[in-house]
Amino acid sequence: MRRRNLLKTARFSKEVAKLPRKRVALLFSGGTMLSEKPRPWEIVKKPEHMRRWLDNMSEINVIADVEPVFITGKGTLEIGPDEWLAMAEAVRRLHQSVDGFVVLHGVETLHYTANALSLMLRNLPFPAVVSGSPLRMPGLGVRQVEFAARANIINAVQVAAADVAGVCVVFGNRIMPAAQVQPVMAEGAFQLVTAETALLGRVDFGTKLFENRTKRSNRKPRWSIHLDQHVFVTTITPAVSASSFRLAIRGDFHAILARLHELVSLPDYVEREFRRALKHGIPVVLSSRHPLPGMVEFISLLGVSPSMAVVKTMWALGATREAGKLRKLLEQNVAGEFIQGGAA
Amino acid sequence: MIRAYFYGPPTTKRDLNDVYEVIKDVCQRADVALSTNTEAEEINLPSETIAEHRATGVPLLDAMQAILVEGSTPDPQAGYLLAYALAEKRPLLYLYSRGEVAPDVLRYLNLKDIPKHIVIATYTKDRVEKLVEDFLRRLGDIKVREVARIKFTLRLTKSLDDFLDFKTRNTKLSKADFLREDMDKRMKADEEFQQHLRKRKG
Numbered sequence: 109m110r111r112r113n114l115l116k117t118a119r120f121s122k123e124v125a126k127l128p129r130k131r132v133a134l135l136f137s138g139g140t141m142l143s144e145k146p147r148p149w150e151i152v153k154k155p156e157h158m159r160r161w162l163d164n165m166s167e168i169n170v171i172a173d174v175e176p177v178f179i180t181g182k183g184t185l186e187i188g189p190d191e192w193l194a195m196a197e198a199v200r201r202l203h204q205s206v207d208g209f210v211v212l213h214g215v216e217t218l219h220y221t222a223n224a225l226s227l228m229l230r231n232l233p234f235p236a237v238v239s240g241s242p243l244r245m246p247g248l249g250v251r252q253v254e255f256a257a258r259a260n261i262i263n264a265v266q267v268a269a270a271d272v273a274g275v276c277v278v279f280g281n282r283i284m285p286a287a288q289v290q291p292v293m294a295e296g297a298f299q300l301v302t303a304e305t306a307l308l309g310r311v312d313f314g315t316k317l318f319e320n321r322t323k324r325s326n327r328k329p330r331w332s333i334h335l336d337q338h339v340f341v342t343t344i345t346p347a348v349s350a351s352s353f354r355l356a357i358r359g360d361f362h363a364i365l366a367r368l369h370e371l372v373s374l375p376d377y378v379e380r381e382f383r384r385a386l387k388h389g390i391p392v393v394l395s396s397r398h399p400l401p402g403m404v405e406f407i408s409l410l411g412v413s414p415s416m417a418v419v420k421t422m423w424a425l426g427a428t429r430e431a432g433k434l435r436k437l438l439e440q441n442v443a444g445e446f447i448q449g450g451a452a
Numbered sequence: 453m454i455r456a457y458f459y460g461p462p463t464t465k466r467d468l469n470d471v472y473e474v475i476k477d478v479c480q481r482a483d484v485a486l487s488t489n490t491e492a493e494e495i496n497l498p499s500e501t502i503a504e505h506r507a508t509g510v511p512l513l514d515a516m517q518a519i520l521v522e523g524s525t526p527d528p529q530a531g532y533l534l535a536y537a538l539a540e541k542r543p544l545l546y547l548y549s550r551g552e553v554a555p556d557v558l559r560y561l562n563l564k565d566i567p568k569h570i571v572i573a574t575y576t577k578d579r580v581e582k583l584v585e586d587f588l589r590r591l592g593d594i595k596v597r598e599v600a601r602i603k604f605t606l607r608l609t610k611s612l613d614d615f616l617d618f619k620t621r622n623t624k625l626s627k628a629d630f631l632r633e634d635m636d637k638r639m640k641a642d643e644e645f646q647q648h649l650r651k652r653k654g
C-alpha cells in the first residue's frame with residue numbers, strides 16, 4: 109500500500125523539474141550481449157533488433173535521449189576497416205544533432221576500433237565513447253557479469269553526455285584516451301588499460317573527469333576519414349619466412365608493416381626482402397619499442413601500441429602513398445598515440 | 453555491516469544540509485558503513501577493497517549494497533545513480549522534497565516498471581528519518597538505534613541519587629544512560645506492553 113502511494117506521488121506530479129536533456133547517438137557494432145548466455149533480445153544483428161534491445165535497457169533513458177544507429181551485426185573479430193569507416197562517417201553525419209556518441213563494441217578488438225577512430229575523428233568538440241564489457245569474468249556468475257555490462261553501458265552514456273571531448277574509451281572504472289588504450293590480461297581477465305597519468309577520468313561513485321581531459325567547446329572537428337586496407341602486416345620473429353614477403357611484393361599490397369616488438373634488429377634475409385619491396389615502390393614500416401640503427405630507408409614507428417601501428421599505417425596510407433609524406437604522417441603525433449615509456 | 457552510498461547535490465541551503473545530516477545520522481545509528489559526497493572524505497571502505505577495485509577496474513559503487521539519493525534539485529549525478537541502480541538491480545532510495553516539482557529523471561522512467569528494489573519517495577523534514585529507517589530495514593536484519601530526543605525532567609530523592617552514583621561509578625555510563633538502559637530492559641521484558649505494541653502495529 110505504502111509503495112503504491114509513493115509511486116502515485118511521483119506519477120501525478122504535474123510539473124517536472126527541467127534539466128537540459130542530452131542526446132546521445134548509440135552506434136550498434138556488437139557489444140550488445142551482456143553475458144555468455146545472451147537472451148534473444150541482447151543479440152542485435154539487424155537494424156530492426158535495436159528497438160527491442162533499447163526497450164530492455166530503459167535505464168539509459170534516465171541519462172539521455174538515445175538515437176540508435178546500426179553499424180554492423182558482425183562479431184567483434186570480424187570488425188575491421190569497413191566498420192571503422194562506417195562509424196566515423198556516422199559521427200560526421202550526426203554530430204550536429206547529438207551531444208555525444210557511444211560505440212557499443214565487443215571487447216576483443218575494441219582497442220583497434222578506438223585507435224582507428226582517434227585518428228579519423230580529431231579535434232572533436234564533443235565525446236565519442238567506445239565501450240564494451242567482457243562476457244565472462246573470473247569469480248562472477250552470469251547475472252553479475254550482466255550487471256557489470258549494464259553498468260558499463262550506463263557509464264559510457266554518462267560520459268558521452270558529460271563535459272569531455274574527443275574519442276575515448278570507457279572500460280570498467282577507467283575513462284581513457286582512445287589513442288592510448290592497450291589490452292592486457294590482469295587479475296585473470298581481459299582488460300583495457302592506459303598509463304595512470306593518461307587517464308581522463310575514473311568511475312567511482314559516478315564519473316569523475318580529470319583536469320587533463322579536453323573539455324567540450326565550439327572548435328571545428330578535423331575529419332580524416334580514410335583507410336587503405338592494403339597493408340601486409342607481419343611480426344618479425346627469428347623463424348619468419350622470407351617467402352611471405354615475396355607474396356606481399358607480388359600481391360596487391362601498398363605497404364608492409366613489420367612489428368618487431370621483441371627484436372632490436374632485422375635478420376639479414378628479412379632486411380634484403382624489405383629492400384626489394386622498396387624497389388617495387390612498397391614502403392616498409394617498422395614498428396618497434398626501440399630505435400633501429402642503420403635502417404633509415406624504412407619508416408620507423410616508435411612508441412605506439414601494436415594495434416595503433418596497424419591502424420595508423422592504414423590511416424596514413426589512406427591519406428597518401430607518396431613515401432616522403434607517408435613517413436611524415438607516420439612519424440608525427442596525430443592523436444596522442446605515442447605512449448610515454450613505450451608501448452606494452 | 454552493510455555498505456551504502458549517499459549522494460546529495462552540493463548545496464548551501466541550510467534546510468537541505470539538515471536533511472543530509474538526518475540521513476547520515478540514521479545510517480550511523482544503523483551501523484551502515486556510509487560513503488558520501490557530502491563529507492570531505494567521500495570513501496568509507498577498507499583500503500584493501502579500494503586497491504582491489506582499482507586493480508580490477510570495477511567502480512567503487514559496485515561495492516555498495518545500497519544507494520541513497522537526495523534528488524530534489526535537477527542533477528545529472530542523481531539520474532546516473534538511479535540508472536546504475538536499475539542496471540545493477542541495487543536497492544536505491546530516491547528522495548525528493550514534498551512541494552518541489554518531481555525531478556526530471558522520473559519523467560523518463562516508466563513508473564509502472566519501477567522494480568521493487570527502487571523506492572522513490574517524497575519527504576518532509578519530519579518524515580525523512582522514518583523513510584530512511586524503513587528503507588534500511590528492508591535491506592536485511594538491520595536495527596536502527598533510537599535516539600533519545602524527548603526531554604524529561606525528573607526530580608530524585610537523595611537516596612535514589614546515591615544509588616545512581618553507586619551504579620555508574622567506574623563505568624562509562626552517565627546516570628541518564630543507566631536509567632535509559634534499565635527502562636529499555638524493562639520495556640522489552642514487559643509482555644503486556646509488547647502485546648500492546650503488536651496490536652497497535654496490526
